[in-house]
Amino acid sequence: IGSDKLWFTIAPGGVKMEPNAMKREGWSKKYDCIEVDGHDVRVGAKFFGEDKGTGNVRVFVDLQDMSARVQFNPSKVLTEHELCTDILKSYEHVERRLEVAGLHLDRDAGKVTRKDIACDAVLAEVPENSMPYLSHYLKFRRCKRKVDDVHGITMGNASVQLQFYNKHEQLNMLGIPHNLHPHTGRNELRILSNARALLEKYTPTLTSALKLTHSDLVDIYRSEVTARVHIASTPDVQQMKVESLRDALTFYSINFGRNWLSRYLINEGMNHLIAEVGRDELTKLLTSIDAKKTAKNEGAKIRKSIAQTMELEKARRFMSNRTPMSYVDEYIRTFALTA
Numbered sequence: 001i002g003s004d005k006l007w008f009t010i011a012p013g014g015v016k017m018e019p020n021a022m023k024r025e026g027w028s029k030k031y032d033c034i035e036v037d038g039h040d041v042r043v044g045a046k047f048f049g050e051d052k053g054t055g056n057v058r059v060f061v062d063l064q065d066m067s068a069r070v071q072f073n074p075s076k077v078l079t080e081h082e083l084c085t086d087i088l089k090s091y092e093h094v095e096r097r098l099e100v101a102g103l104h105l106d107r108d109a110g111k112v113t114r115k116d117i118a119c120d121a122v123l124a125e126v127p128e129n130s131m132p133y134l135s136h137y138l139k140f141r142r143c144k145r146k147v148d149d150v151h152g153i154t155m156g157n158a159s160v161q162l163q164f165y166n167k168h169e170q171l172n173m174l175g176i177p178h179n180l181h182p183h184t185g186r187n188e189l190r191i192l193s194n195a196r197a198l199l200e201k202y203t204p205t206l207t208s209a210l211k212l213t214h215s216d217l218v219d220i221y222r223s224e225v226t227a228r229v230h231i232a233s234t235p236d237v238q239q240m241k242v243e244s245l246r247d248a249l250t251f252y253s254i255n256f257g258r259n260w261l262s263r264y265l266i267n268e269g270m271n272h273l274i275a276e277v278g279r280d281e282l283t284k285l286l287t288s289i290d291a292k293k294t295a296k297n298e299g300a301k302i303r304k305s306i307a308q309t310m311e312l313e314k315a316r317r318f319m320s321n322r323t324p325m326s327y328v329d330e331y332i333r334t335f336a337l338t339a
Helices: 087-100 127-137 167-174 196-202 206-210 214-228 235-255 257-277 279-289 295-317 324-337
Strands: 002-010 015-017 033-036 039-042 044-048 058-062 067-072 103-105 110-122 138-140 144-149 152-156 160-166 184-191 229-231
Touching (some): 087 103, 110 206, 127 138, 127 184, 167 184, 184 324, 214 229, 214 324, 235 324, 257 279
Antiparallel strands (some): 033 039
């Protein structure tokens, strides 16, 4: 899990430009003008960071009040595609490039207008195989669904969106070298400008966004994605859930002996707790409540539970007739609950 796009505005007076800055590399030759006394007066300037290590930064400067709109992708600064977990380090690289262009932005004047957090994971099959079932059998809180192309699906509204797609295929199409597994899916949480309450809750300012740690990104992603993804309640879905449960119980009965049901219930309960608070926090809670429990032992139990659940998913790869619900379950377990 890491930071994807980060958009923000700089308040009036928060932009400084060196003399003749717009003659330097990166500034667009096209600009906005207004007519004053029969003459065109330049009122806007645009900078595009196309060179490597700039995260595709875009800066749109209002020369009248020296404010700006800024867009960049933290995950395309230090690498070409790997998710960024250190937003501050990424932004410092962009900042240095802007300074070379003669542009100085006041961090304290920055207000976040969009924040994307993404999760990459290797699935049992290519992500495209999941698309039809996600579209038909999942529902998203106050969301609409649309299929972008054969490789991706977007689920959301004007405030919050989730986009799920084949990351391996996307990088191939862009011609970007990588070593991702062919079954790598990416699930993006997009908190857009209309989601003012969420932006205010998590990252109201640029300064606050730059302070986010990897743990913070995980918590935000898990909380918001889990809150929005639900299995639709229809007779077909209920039947699929029964079939999926039958598969899981059969797997446990074959692999875990006479106590197979207890093991299944323990793992399911553990997965639910992990989804609620995360592995590290769950370990802390268990050891703080029961003095006889140790972090080492409880951590081992949690890891064992996760490993056994993963074995079930691996077994489903080789099922000759994989159920539609197994695709839905895999998406939820991978991207909504246990990320």
